Amino acid sequence: xxxxxPPTPGQVSFLLGFVxxxxxxxxxxxxxxxxxxxxxxxxxxxxxxxxxxxxVKEEDRAVLLEGGVLKSASxxxxxxxxxxxLLRFVSMDxxxxxxxxxxxxxxxxxxxxxxxFYVCDRTNILSETTKSYNRDLFLFLYFLLIIVSGMTSFKKxxxxxxxxxxxxxYLNRHQTEEWRGKDFSVARxxxxxxxxxxxxxxxxxxxxxxxxxxxxxxxxxxxxxMVYGALGIFNKYxxxxxxxxxxxxxxxxxxxxxxxxxxxxxxxxxxxxxLLGYTDPAKPELPxxxxxxxxxxxxxYIWIIGMLYAYYHPNVERWMEKLEEAEPKKxxxxxxxxxxxxxxxxxxxxxxxxxxxxxxxxxxxPYTSWIPITVYICxxxxxxxxxxxxxxxxxxxxxxxxxxxISQFHIWLRSSVPNGQPKLLLSLxxxxxxxxxxxxxxxxxxxxxRLFELTNSLKSVFxxxxxxxxxxxxxxxxxxxxxxxxxxxxxxxxxxxxx
Numbered sequence: 001x002x003x004x005x006p007p008t009p010g011q012v013s014f015l016l017g018f019v020x021x022x023x024x025x026x027x028x029x030x031x032x033x034x035x036x037x038x039x040x041x042x043x044x045x046x047x048x049x050x051x052x053x054x055x056v057k058e059e060d061r062a063v064l065l066e067g068g069v070l071k072s073a074s075x076x077x078x079x080x081x082x083x084x085x086l087l088r089f090v091s092m093d094x095x096x097x098x099x100x101x102x103x104x105x106x107x108x109x110x111x112x113x114x115x116x117f118y119v120c121d122r123t124n125i126l127s128e129t130t131k132s133y134n135r136d137l138f139l140f141l142y143f144l145l146i147i148v149s150g151m152t153s154f155k156k157x158x159x160x161x162x163x164x165x166x167x168x169x170y171l172n173r174h175q176t177e178e179w180r181g182k183d184f185s186v187a188r189x190x191x192x193x194x195x196x197x198x199x200x201x202x203x204x205x206x207x208x209x210x211x212x213x214x215x216x217x218x219x220x221x222x223x224x225x226m227v228y229g230a231l232g233i234f235n236k237y238x239x240x241x242x243x244x245x246x247x248x249x250x251x252x253x254x255x256x257x258x259x260x261x262x263x264x265x266x267x268x269x270x271x272x273x274x275l276l277g278y279t280d281p282a283k284p285e286l287p288x289x290x291x292x293x294x295x296x297x298x299x300x301y302i303w304i305i306g307m308l309y310a311y312y313h314p315n316v317e318r319w320m321e322k323l324e325e326a327e328p329k330k331x332x333x334x335x336x337x338x339x340x341x342x343x344x345x346x347x348x349x350x351x352x353x354x355x356x357x358x359x360x361x362x363x364x365x366p367y368t369s370w371i372p373i374t375v376y377i378c379x380x381x382x383x384x385x386x387x388x389x390x391x392x393x394x395x396x397x398x399x400x401x402x403x404x405x406i407s408q409f410h411i412w413l414r415s416s417v418p419n420g421q422p423k424l425l426l427s428l429x430x431x432x433x434x435x436x437x438x439x440x441x442x443x444x445x446x447x448x449x450r451l452f453e454l455t456n457s458l459k460s461v462f463x464x465x466x467x468x469x470x471x472x473x474x475x476x477x478x479x480x481x482x483x484x485x486x487x488x489x490x491x492x493x494x495x496x497x498x499x
Contacts, residue, residue: 003417004122010205012489017481018111024089025104028097035098082470082477103461110454113447114206120426121207121410127427128414129436146391153392187465189228194459196221199451200406207410208418212278214406215295222296223303226251230307244311251304259300259366265293281420298365305370309377324384335382342382346375397445403455404448412444 088096097104119125200217203209211218230247237243258264269276269289277288323331349371353364381387397404409415413422428443429436462478464470 002122002124005208005418007493008208009486009489009493011208012492013485014205016485016489021104021107021111024092024097025108027092028101028104031094031098032101082473086477106454106457113451114202117203117410118206121414121416127430128424129427131425149391149393154389155392156389186468187463187471190463190471191459192224193221194463195455199403199455203406210278210419212276212291213419215291216405218276219296219299227303227307248304248308255300259297279419281417298362300366302369338378339382342375342378345371400448400452403451407444407448407451411447412440
């Protein structure tokens with residue numbers, strides 16, 4: 001039974017912000033249509049009338065015909081101040097709307113997707129069904145995906161190592177995107193935070209959910225902040241092994257103090273309970289910080305292991321380069337030893353850790369999660385042929401993991417209540433479970449990919465890469481708009497109570 005709850009100030013403020021964006025976008029499209037029609041009329045007049053200085057260039061017209069945006073639009077947007085841009089938007093300045101038509105379209109599309117989320121998960125317009133698990137069907141679909149991916153998207157890469165210039169390809173970009181399935185600039189950091197939190201922030205507002213429902217986002221944000229903090233302090237000494245050893249040791253020490261010593265975690269995070277707290281409607285008796293303690297605790301050490309692996313990546317790559325150039329007998333012996341050791345360690349982990357019951361396994365996970373990851377890395381990279389190929393389909397899916405993780409809660413599965421765990425399935429085709437699975441999955445993947453593109457396109461508009469002053473102005477403007485809309489929404493919601 002759907003229970004969306006009463007409207008919140010956040011939801012009303014979202015609606016108040018959506019309306020002018022929608023109006024501006026529609027008006028910009030109308031202006032573009034008029035502009036294109038007038039140009040077409042002039043050109044069809046047997047060249048009797050020449051276009052003036054405001055005529056569209058050939059290359060720009062080609063982009064417009066394809067539904068694109070003029071190359072100069074982004075530059076024009078960034079060249080004006082946040083204040084002037086906002087004033088021109090409010091006044092519906094025609095030149096401004098034309099220059100930023102594609103940005104307005106992206107914003108309107110993003111909002112439309114969020115409305116679709118709400119319709120799927122908070123209304124009775126679409127139906128729902130219960131979950132059912134069939135191991136045989138699951139394995140069939142899983143291996144079918146691998147086979148199809150191997151047959152249609154297997155690709156060999158010729159990338160060169162950034163350290164040696166040779167085709168070593170150890171843990172290359174294609175691999176990391178496939179299996180996840182020293183820049184300290186303010187702009188780069190802001191871009192990462194945007195990527196991690198822009199989409200999820202609007203999901204929390206529109207669907208009235210706590211941030212911790214989508215626990216991957218706060219976890220990645222925390223560990224990104226900790227990595228930046230560790231490497232950002234005295235970063236000019238990061239090339240010194242002794243300094244890095246102290247930093248790595250300090251990271252372990254911080255984690256031990258916060259997560260291993262009773263009482264420290266609650267003391268440290270209680271002031272942020274408004275942001276990181278979560279109450280499951282099915283388990284209201286649990287403390288607000290229980291979910292944050294559990295989720296962050298599971299992966300409290302693995303981010304440090306990732307730092308270690310990244311730091312020693314050049315050394316391992318150089319060692320692998322020497323290994324590939326060694327005599328065949330020595331090379332084969334060493335590789336055989338690595339593979340045998342990896343398989344043995346992986347088997348022992350599977351037999352004595354992975355097969356434990358869930359509660360017991362969770363206790364061991366923080367200390368053993370690095371084992372299967374390391375085993376995979378060793379097996380995935382032990383030959384040049386394995387390192388040099390990837391499944392493009394899996395790499396493509398790996399790029400949209402954040403969006404697909406969040407989207408599954410609302411347009412693939414369904415919770416029906418604020419902060420509810422998704423225990424139901426969305427049903428677009430009732431009484432046809434396999435057909436419904438196919439359709440909902442297709443829509444789910446398509447929407448996730450589109451959200452990935454929209455998040456990145458809007459990021460390039462609102463987060464300049466080389467203008468920190470402009471970035472700060474955009475931040476202040478965003479805060480001012482959000483506070484104003486929230487205050488107005490709060491006032492509007494009080495009117496029925498006072499009537």
